[in-house]
Amino acid sequence: MNSKFLALCYHYIRKDSNDPFPRLLGTKISDFNNHVQMIKEEFTILSLEEIQSIYYNQNEVLGNKIGIAITFDDGLSDQFEAAKILSENNISGIFFIPTCIIKERLPANPIILHYAISIHGVQKFIDELKIIFDEMMIGNKIPELNKNNHNIWKTIDEIKNLLYYKLKSDQTRKILIEIYKRLIIKENITIDDMHLTKIQIKKLLEMGHSIGTHSHTHISVANLELSKSELEKELTEPKLILESEFNTNVISMSYPFGESKDYLNAKNLIQKTNSYQLAFTIKNKLNTKNTLPLEIGRYMVHSSDNSNKLNKILKKSEIL
Ligand SMILES: [Zn+2]
Known part of the structure; x- marks a missing residue:
């Protein structure tokens, strides 16, 4: 047995x-x-x-x-x-x-990404990420959506790869906490919902x-x-x-x-x-x-x- x-x-x-x-x-x-x-x-x-x-x-x-x-x-x-x-x-x-x-x-990293994208869509998420990267003086290039949105999942995977594997983990945490404040809490959604x-x-x-x-x-x-x-x-x-x-x-x-x-x-x-x-x-x-x-x-x-x-x-x- x-x-x-x-x-x-x-x-x-x-x-x-x-x-x-x-x-x-x-x-x-x-x-x-x-x-x-x-x-x-x-x-x-x-x-x-x-x-x-x-x-x-x-x-x-x-x-x-x-x-x-x-x-x-x-x-x-x-x-x-x-x-x-x-x-x-x-x-x-x-x-x-x-x-x-x-x-x-505070929410876990990927949950912030999931909710921000599910509320606002990928383009808005990318736009906010650009603002935050500028403010934090991060030089990495942020993946873009194709004009015809054909490969939306590929772009999301590239964003995840950048945040979870390329940047330092404390930097990613700071970025995602900013996303949480600006794109989630601002919509009156809180950690209790997540x-x-x-x-x-x-x-x-x-x-x-x-x-x-x-x-x-x-x-x-x-x-x-x-x-x-x-x-x-x-x-x-x-x-x-x-x-x-x-x-x-x-x-x-x-x-x-x-x-x-x-x-x-x-x-x-x-x-x-x-x-x-x-x-x-x-x-x-x-x-x-x-x-x-x-x-x-x-x-x-x-x-x-x-x-x-x-x-x-x-x-x-x-x-x-
Ligand atoms: Zn997990």
């Missing part, structure tokens, strides 16, 4: 209709509901404690059944509805929280869900240019913030962005911090007892994954 499991990574869980931000891409709540019913029928759902148990107590949690862990990144406000659905189904989910939403009550509140996170824990960290401001922590103090702030301190704020044990983290350029291998993570027993990436793989517990893979659920499509993907992943 061998414990095998897949982990799912969700981001936005949006209302089916009357979404005040229709341009935010995410899983519709009705799809999420269907996913949960399908997973309940066909798989064994694993809590964080059960995953911990596979690696640290050598328990045969699963026998021959494939397990599924349900995780959420970014501490988004709309995930509270998903938490309620899971709770009604006696399922324990895992929520990875960027701690800037707790300590400074992220979970402390009260909601307390309620999540009362429902039986687990929380883990997702860095502090949501940066790529594998970036080689990060200083020791930046790593401390983004990797080690978030655990202490969650533990003291919510009086709970934090044993897990998920990597912001989560791709191979964004996560450290287990050995490198331990060199930088020994705070965690479990770390999750978004490398799509079937996890086994032999998977390193600091390199657990997840499938990132897409907005177009209805429950049939997700079922096929999970069945295919079983034999990966």
Whole structure:
């Protein structure tokens, strides 16, 4: 017998209709509901404690059944509805929280970008970015939209690449906080609309869900240019913030962005911090007892994954 499991990574869980931000891409709540019913029928759902148990107590949690862990990144406000659905189904989910939403009550980097673009469109975002770059005397060229808007997603990817990988992380943070003030708060939209509140996170824990960290401001922590103090702030301190704020044990983290350029291998993570027993990436793989517990893979659920499509993907992943 061998414990095998897949982990799912969700981001936005949006209302089916009357979404005040229709341009935010995410899983519709009705799809999420269907996913949960399908997973309940066909798989064994694993809590964080059960995953911990596979690696640290050598328990045969699963026998021959494939397990599924349900995780959420970014501490988004709309995930509270998903938490309620899971709770009604006696399922324990895992929520990875960027701690800037707790300590400074400021949104995480990509969430600022998502909301600013979803409210104003890409052109306005680029225009404001130009003003801020001028004010901060940043010389980097800002990607432009094509005249016919053919490649809007390509331009957005180029902007993300500039902000998340080319500029220094403290500079990017300053830029995005300015964007937050000028394009989001000015529209009377606040962090409470974007992220979970402390009260909601307390309620999540009362429902039986687990929380883990997702860095502090949501940066790529594998970036080689990060200083020791930046790593401390983004990797080690978030655990202490969650533990003291919510009086709970934090044993897990998920990597912001989560791709191979964004996560450290287990050995490198331990060199930088020994705070965690479990770390999750978004490398799509079937996890086994032999998977390193600091390199657990997840499938990132897409907005177009209805429950049939997700079922096929999970069945295919079983034999990966
Ligand atoms: Zn994230």
